[in-house]
Amino acid sequence: MKSNLRGLDLRNISAQLVNYCTTLNESSYLFGDAKNPAMTLSDELLQKAEVIAAAQSFEDVTLAGRQAFAGINLFLPKIKQISDERRENV
Template identity: 30%
Template sequence: MESVISIIGSIASIGGAIWAFVEAKKSVNAASKAEKLRDELISRRKMVEVSQVHSETKRVLSVVSKVGPSCNAKLLKGVNCADIAKEVEVYASFIFEQSGHFTDFFENKAKELCNDLKDDIESLSEAINFEDKKSYGKSIYYKIQNFMPFVKQLSDEKKERA
């Protein structure tokens, strides 16, 4: 009788081990799927952030064009350069904030742009005469315009990976 109980116990033990193995395999598969989903979500979030940087760059370029290369004294009347400078300042902060999420190349270009814009933002905000407004406006416009291809390239890369 004792040997029958021992055999039944051994069979139950083996059955429990098999069941534990099967459940462990299911758990590994579920964890793998969860990790893939997490990676996909991170990738999508980064793509959205890059798209936001691209659209914000286009928007601020449009705002700066009011004091950019094509403006003249007549068109500049009534334009509040301090407001434009404030928008560029907010944009520079946004770019700087987002730069940490991207490649080293983009991060360097973003930080470089932010540093290049600092003096121009302040100068545009304080500009009084037409020549100064146009000069600083053009400088800001061209710096942001030169940054646009890098943003577009990064945006395209993220979309291709998605």
């Protein structure tokens, strides 16, 4: 496995995604749904972290990175909704 690809520290990038997944897992109780969006996103990001860590081309890294970024962006409104609901209840 290459740890650097054209100046990219792939291990660090994938480690950051794994750290984000850890945070999602620790906070997943806030999303009490049967289909927990935090756990779903965490699973998706862990897959992207594996792709990035094992990437052999820049295209592999950028595709996985874009997909991870898109998943996080789609998740942000759910976080805002929970935050707004908590603020209203205080």
